[in-house]
Amino acid sequence: MENSVGKVKTEYLKLDKTITLESGKTLNKVQIAYETYGKLNENKDNAILICHALTGDAHAAGYHSEDDRKQGWWDTMIGPNKAFDTNKYFVICSNVLGGCMGTTGPNSINPDTNLPFGHNFPVVTVEDMVKVEKELIDYLGVKKVITVGGSMGGMQAIEWSISYPEYVKSVIIIAAAARLSAQGIAFNAVGRNAILTDPDFNNGDYYGGKHPENGLSIARMIGHITYLSEQAMHNKFGRNFKEDKPNFDFGVDFQVESYLDYQGRVFVDRFDANSYLYVTKAVDYYDPIEKYGSLENAFDKTNANFLVISFTTDWLFSTEQAKEIVNALIQKNKKVSFIELDSPCGHDAFLIEWEKQTTIIKSFLSEVN
């Protein structure tokens, strides 16, 4: 595997301190799942924190075992000589608070009850996710960090520059927005509704029994529609039938149905329905504009160099929304570069268009660091 970071292992950090959340609630003994690639330099200022999107995890690059056919979710971007060059940088990726891939979330054991949290897990925000990431950064001894993320990861990257301006050297925001649109909230809300009304949901306490797979699967299908552009769907599937002709029944009929059906089915094997509720809610709530009165105010303290990347056919986080970030930074005389990349891939472009992003990001990083 050329330019791979090679075999890696997910590590786990258990925090001793109590984390106080935006809601006012607290969490004890939070565990953080994370991976690192490359080496922290002597000045401890060459770290890049990769923040993952809605359903990502800490395994961003490399492979877990020799026969592991699936590499980390951003392996195209992280490794020797890649966009995030592990020869130069100490790259960190952790699973978000509220997730289900090793960091404390609703499927974790509540230390107070020795049972899974389920619906007793407190609602967490992007700010809370970043607060927990800060604990990890401190533990690793990092003094300065470049924060990077696509989609929900972009929100975390932004929030780092707001919450911890003194720590953040640069911020790379990809296919993201300072806040979700009403339409984005609507899609998330319907997905959550599908989970919440699934009889197997059982008010979130389903861990001993059947999981709300139908609801989670529908939520994922809705998500996937928003991740692809209309053009990408047209190019991939058009109106083609799975078996060349209509079935005249309600089974999987068109190729696009087959795709969504598959995406729904495989998702329930790897993701927890409760986590889906919590992370989508965090995305819905994130709104530094409301919190600080304006995005300009939110960015008041940052001295970071910003790179904002959007994609032409991304309709979940549009170029218009990216420009809102850029304009606020310009208003405050902050350092910002912006590029809209041409891609037919919709929101998924941030995971697919690695070559275009590599050129831009390499150039940005070489100039600012």
Added chain:
Amino acid sequence: MENSVGKVKTEYLKLDKTITLESGKTLNKVQIAYETYGKLNENKDNAILICHALTGDAHAAGYHSEDDRKQGWWDTMIGPNKAFDTNKYFVICSNVLGGCMGTTGPNSINPDTNLPFGHNFPVVTVEDMVKVEKELIDYLGVKKVITVGGSMGGMQAIEWSISYPEYVKSVIIIAAAARLSAQGIAFNAVGRNAILTDPDFNNGDYYGGKHPENGLSIARMIGHITYLSEQAMHNKFGRNFKEDKPNFDFGVDFQVESYLDYQGRVFVDRFDANSYLYVTKAVDYYDPIEKYGSLENAFDKTNANFLVISFTTDWLFSTEQAKEIVNALIQKNKKVSFIELDSPCGHDAFLIEWEKQTTIIKSFLSEVN
């Protein structure tokens, strides 16, 4: 009620003949629910057939009783001196085959078993809907008709000009397309999936018990997202909370969630989940381009005057799709007028923007008839 057609009654026609469907299956004793407004002239050529959208019904104008607060679904457009002027025209609207508002559909009694059809109802197509509408037109003695429809109704209006070219004088196609996009199919498919996986669905045989309300409600919510433009959602709800601040729980939190929740809940009281499966499938299947090799071929025999109307922010049936119809007609030297109306209302504009449509339609009808 000014310019109202006044008190009206839904009538029912029972067909004696067997209807052979596109699938090859047959239906006996089909019932058609319909309403008429205005009078058929001596030449029997002043009829306008209004074709309804996905979840519409035969009650397009007027009111059913003196204390009926809800007028027909297109009352703004149908009546004395309105766009479809009942002083001049004999306006007809019928419920579609496969619907649940009086025309034979999956919730009707199967004459062979004396039980509701449920999943034994055959899959129907837009062509089948039009075939049944033709029976009604013949029964009413109509010799020439103007076919009109928005959304799925526009598909029926198109199909009339293809299936019965000698009967159709003019066609008004609003917020519609010759075929649904892959993205449109995807939204319908996820909605159907929500119904099909609802445990109360019971393979379509739920009429004696609890209906699959959760699934149907989710399908409706998904639909409503596609009916509104992003701009309309933003203007209507923005990111406002229902109760001014976040709840930090998974109840209805944002105003847009409240809207969707309401739309889902009221829909299950008026619409049958099986019908939702059948009518969305009919929309998905409709594709005269595939059937005739090209839209030009499909329109080969028509001599009708066409008016095609699209709306700037309609992303379910876009202006681009409307232009596909227009271009095919132009290619075949057919008579066609086209206008894209400026509206922030998305697909719903065809139900909302009655003033703009009235001006255009009155002008079109006065010129061509």
